[in-house]
Amino acid sequence: MNKSFLPIILGVLLATLHSLSYARGEVGFTIRAGDKEAHWSKSQLLNHSARQVLNIPLLNYPDQNFSINAVPISVLLQDMDLTDASVLIFTCLDGYSGVLEKKYLLNDDPDASRAYLAIEPDEKKWPPLPKDANTSKQSAGPFYLVWSNPEKSDIPPEFWPYQLSSLDVEDDFARIFPALLPAGHLAANDPARKGFQVYKARCMHCHQINGQGAAKLGPDLNQPMNPTEYFNEAALKQFIKDPTSVRKWSDMKMVWVKDDIWKDEEIDDLIAYLKHMAERKPDMKQASN
Ligand code: HEC
Structure with a gap:
């Protein structure tokens, strides 16, 4: 066989393999905003011009020290129209999902915390997450949202999603999830309204x-x-x-929700919100369908 064809054949083979793994959705990271969608493969991110090697403490790897490849989230978001956006919904491979507030992710203040998308290289996997239930020894990869100086902006532990797969830019919480909202007539300091904030931060x-x-x-x-x-109330608390x-x-x-971060008042507010929502069910006939 003519040797000069070999690199071409290899190239085609690699491209096919790459598109196969891409099709299975294994290694990509996606950001969606309105009708716009951006997708990066792992290697595109690892070769990104804004990629940095960071050596920062990682919330989910306490007492472990290893450097990570990461791209600032603000760089990945720069081609998206975020004018009306207020939140970004993140989704992880296992279905875990939550709300990140834009103001934290796009903070220009040099003293503030900075968010980065960390990328796990295939040839140098991160250690397994050190948590009790991790029998399959999974790491935080393929993608992990990490923060430099998280204490500067009081970044809560919920803002460190690992095994991340996508971010959805949304303009208005009420528009996306209206059925989560407490009744509009409640005062701003009503416990149920405060409990809704707790629900968004810790349960959603x-x-x-x-x-x-x-x-x-x-x-x-x-x-x-x-x-x-x-539940009886004491047991629920x-x-x-x-x-x-x-x-157990x-x-x-x-x-993992067990933490020392709870104030008793927050739990009372959360229960007030849950009780309030028990009065705000959509038609039960529809619900049981
Ligand atoms: C990390 C994911 C996660 C978070 C965060 C979380 N839960 Fe859960 N919760 C679960 C899962 C999964 C179950 C089902 C049982 C299990 O596997 O623990 C559950 C079960 C429950 C149950 C028991 C339901 C039943 O009928 O047995 C209640 C009540 C509950 N969660 C309330 C909450 C509240 C309130 C919050 C916020 C403070 C919260 N959860 C945060 C994952 C979570």
């Missing part, structure tokens, strides 16, 4: 209410029944603070 990543929210990891917290309708103190099994996913 895994649960839905009235079938709304991007996550599908845990059960809907209003349909068919709301936990305030079948205890479950929220420390799920394994109420029930090896594959439990809700354990």
